[in-house]
Amino acid sequence: MFIVFGFDKQTLTKHGPVFRNRCDRCNNEELWLLFTRRTWFTLFFIPIIPYATQYLLVCPICSYGVAITREKFEELKKVADCNMDLINNKIDENEHKNRIIELTKGRNTNRYNDSDRYRFSGKTETQINYLREMEEIRRAREEAARAEKNNSDG
Numbered sequence: 001m002f003i004v005f006g007f008d009k010q011t012l013t014k015h016g017p018v019f020r021n022r023c024d025r026c027n028n029e030e031l032w033l034l035f036t037r038r039t040w041f042t043l044f045f046i047p048i049i050p051y052a053t054q055y056l057l058v059c060p061i062c063s064y065g066v067a068i069t070r071e072k073f074e075e076l077k078k079v080a081d082c083n084m085d086l087i088n089n090k091i092d093e094n095e096h097k098n099r100i101i102e103l104t105k106g107r108n109t110n111r112y113n114d115s116d117r118y119r120f121s122g123k124t125e126t127q128i129n130y131l132r133e134m135e136e137i138r139r140a141r142e143e144a145a146r147a148e149k150n151n152s153d154g
Contacts, residue, residue, distance in 0.1 A: 009040040009047050016080035016087070018057065024131075026062040033058050034073070034080045035065070078103050 017031035035056040040047035055073035058065035068076070082103065086096040 004044050006042040006045070007039070007051075009042045009045075011038050011040065011047065012036070013038075015077055016084040017060075018076045018080050018083070021057075021059075023059040023062060023064055025064040026059065028059070028061045030060050031083075033060055034076050036073070075103075 013036040015034040015036065018034045019032060020029060021032045022029045035058055037054045037056060038050040039052040039054075041049045041051055055068045055070060056065045057068055057076070079100065082091075082096060082099045085091045086093065091099070
Protein backbone atom coordinates (compact mmCIF):
# COMPACT_ATOMS: atom_id res chain seq x y z
CA MET A 1 0.00 0.00 0.00
CA PHE A 2 1.28 3.47 -0.91
CA ILE A 3 0.31 6.53 1.21
CA VAL A 4 1.28 10.05 0.19
CA PHE A 5 1.27 12.69 2.91
CA GLY A 6 2.77 16.12 3.39
CA PHE A 7 3.05 19.09 5.73
CA ASP A 8 3.54 22.25 3.71
CA LYS A 9 0.22 22.98 1.99
CA GLN A 10 -0.70 26.58 2.84
CA THR A 11 -3.94 28.46 2.33
CA LEU A 12 -4.29 32.23 2.49
CA THR A 13 -7.62 33.79 3.44
CA LYS A 14 -8.15 37.50 2.73
CA HIS A 15 -10.46 39.20 5.24
CA GLY A 16 -10.37 42.69 3.74
CA PRO A 17 -8.87 46.16 4.24
CA VAL A 18 -8.34 47.32 7.81
CA PHE A 19 -6.63 50.71 8.11
CA ARG A 20 -4.45 53.11 6.15
CA ASN A 21 -0.76 52.74 6.91
CA ARG A 22 2.52 53.84 5.36
CA CYS A 23 4.64 50.86 4.35
CA ASP A 24 8.25 50.94 5.54
CA ARG A 25 9.35 48.93 2.52
CA CYS A 26 7.70 50.67 -0.46
CA ASN A 27 6.80 53.97 1.31
CA ASN A 28 3.24 53.93 -0.10
CA GLU A 29 0.29 54.80 2.09
CA GLU A 30 -2.54 52.37 1.40
CA LEU A 31 -5.24 50.38 3.17
CA TRP A 32 -3.48 47.35 4.64
CA LEU A 33 -5.17 43.98 4.27
CA LEU A 34 -5.89 41.38 6.94
CA PHE A 35 -5.00 37.76 6.11
CA THR A 36 -5.00 34.36 7.78
CA ARG A 37 -2.39 31.83 6.64
CA ARG A 38 -2.94 28.19 7.59
CA THR A 39 -0.46 25.36 7.09
CA TRP A 40 -2.05 21.94 6.59
CA PHE A 41 -1.21 18.28 6.99
CA THR A 42 -2.18 16.65 3.68
CA LEU A 43 -3.13 13.12 2.74
CA PHE A 44 -3.04 12.26 -0.97
CA PHE A 45 -2.56 16.01 -1.64
CA ILE A 46 -5.84 16.85 0.14
CA PRO A 47 -5.57 19.27 3.09
CA ILE A 48 -6.84 17.39 6.15
CA ILE A 49 -5.76 19.07 9.40
CA PRO A 50 -4.48 22.63 9.88
CA TYR A 51 -1.54 22.54 12.28
CA ALA A 52 -0.31 26.13 12.14
CA THR A 53 -2.20 29.42 11.83
CA GLN A 54 -0.63 32.82 11.34
CA TYR A 55 -2.42 36.20 11.30
CA LEU A 56 -0.96 38.88 9.03
CA LEU A 57 -1.32 42.55 8.10
CA VAL A 58 -0.07 43.01 4.54
CA CYS A 59 0.74 46.00 2.33
CA PRO A 60 -1.30 45.63 -0.88
CA ILE A 61 1.42 47.25 -3.01
CA CYS A 62 4.58 45.27 -2.18
CA SER A 63 3.13 42.38 -0.08
CA TYR A 64 5.30 43.27 2.90
CA GLY A 65 3.56 42.11 6.04
CA VAL A 66 3.76 41.69 9.76
CA ALA A 67 2.47 38.91 11.97
CA ILE A 68 -0.06 39.88 14.64
CA THR A 69 -1.49 38.11 17.66
CA ARG A 70 -4.82 36.29 17.62
CA GLU A 71 -6.32 38.90 19.98
CA LYS A 72 -5.30 41.75 17.68
CA PHE A 73 -6.60 39.76 14.72
CA GLU A 74 -10.02 39.36 16.38
CA GLU A 75 -10.22 43.16 16.90
CA LEU A 76 -9.15 43.96 13.35
CA LYS A 77 -11.41 41.29 11.83
CA LYS A 78 -14.45 43.27 13.00
CA VAL A 79 -13.09 46.38 11.27
CA ALA A 80 -12.30 44.40 8.10
CA ASP A 81 -15.82 42.94 8.07
CA CYS A 82 -17.31 46.42 8.43
CA ASN A 83 -15.11 47.74 5.61
CA MET A 84 -16.10 44.82 3.37
CA ASP A 85 -19.79 45.53 4.07
CA LEU A 86 -19.23 49.10 2.85
CA ILE A 87 -17.34 47.91 -0.25
CA ASN A 88 -20.09 45.40 -1.08
CA ASN A 89 -22.80 48.08 -0.58
CA LYS A 90 -24.41 46.21 2.32
CA ILE A 91 -24.29 49.37 4.46
CA ASP A 92 -24.13 53.08 3.69
CA GLU A 93 -21.30 55.45 4.66
CA ASN A 94 -23.08 56.83 7.74
CA GLU A 95 -23.72 53.39 9.16
CA HIS A 96 -20.10 52.45 8.36
CA LYS A 97 -18.82 55.50 10.19
CA ASN A 98 -21.00 54.74 13.23
CA ARG A 99 -19.88 51.10 13.34
CA ILE A 100 -16.19 52.06 13.08
CA ILE A 101 -16.61 54.62 15.88
CA GLU A 102 -18.26 51.93 18.01
CA LEU A 103 -15.49 49.40 17.23
CA THR A 104 -12.70 51.86 18.06
CA LYS A 105 -14.40 53.42 21.09
CA GLY A 106 -11.94 53.90 23.93
CA ARG A 107 -8.93 53.16 21.74
CA ASN A 108 -6.41 55.52 20.26
CA THR A 109 -6.77 55.05 16.50
CA ASN A 110 -3.51 56.75 15.61
CA ARG A 111 -1.71 54.12 13.55
CA TYR A 112 1.65 54.81 15.20
CA ASN A 113 0.39 54.64 18.78
CA ASP A 114 -1.38 51.34 18.21
CA SER A 115 1.88 49.44 18.51
CA ASP A 116 5.37 50.31 17.41
CA ARG A 117 6.20 46.62 17.01
CA TYR A 118 4.26 46.52 13.70
CA ARG A 119 5.99 49.58 12.38
CA PHE A 120 9.45 48.62 13.59
CA SER A 121 9.38 44.86 13.08
CA GLY A 122 12.60 43.52 11.61
CA LYS A 123 14.50 46.79 12.16
CA THR A 124 17.73 47.32 14.07
CA GLU A 125 17.88 49.77 16.96
CA THR A 126 19.73 52.27 14.74
CA GLN A 127 17.02 52.06 12.06
CA ILE A 128 14.29 52.48 14.69
CA ASN A 129 15.99 55.60 16.09
CA TYR A 130 16.38 57.01 12.57
CA LEU A 131 12.69 56.42 11.77
CA ARG A 132 11.61 58.06 15.03
CA GLU A 133 13.80 61.10 14.32
CA MET A 134 12.39 61.39 10.80
CA GLU A 135 8.85 61.23 12.21
CA GLU A 136 9.67 64.06 14.63
CA ILE A 137 11.11 66.15 11.78
CA ARG A 138 8.01 65.52 9.66
CA ARG A 139 5.72 66.54 12.51
CA ALA A 140 7.77 69.70 13.16
CA ARG A 141 7.54 70.65 9.48
CA GLU A 142 3.78 70.09 9.45
CA GLU A 143 3.38 72.19 12.57
CA ALA A 144 5.54 74.98 11.10
CA ALA A 145 3.48 74.90 7.90
CA ARG A 146 0.25 75.14 9.93
CA ALA A 147 1.63 78.03 11.97
CA GLU A 148 2.75 79.82 8.79
CA LYS A 149 -0.68 79.31 7.24
CA ASN A 150 -2.40 80.65 10.38
CA ASN A 151 -0.11 83.71 10.38
CA SER A 152 -0.82 84.42 6.72
CA ASP A 153 -4.59 83.99 7.23
CA GLY A 154 -4.73 86.30 10.27
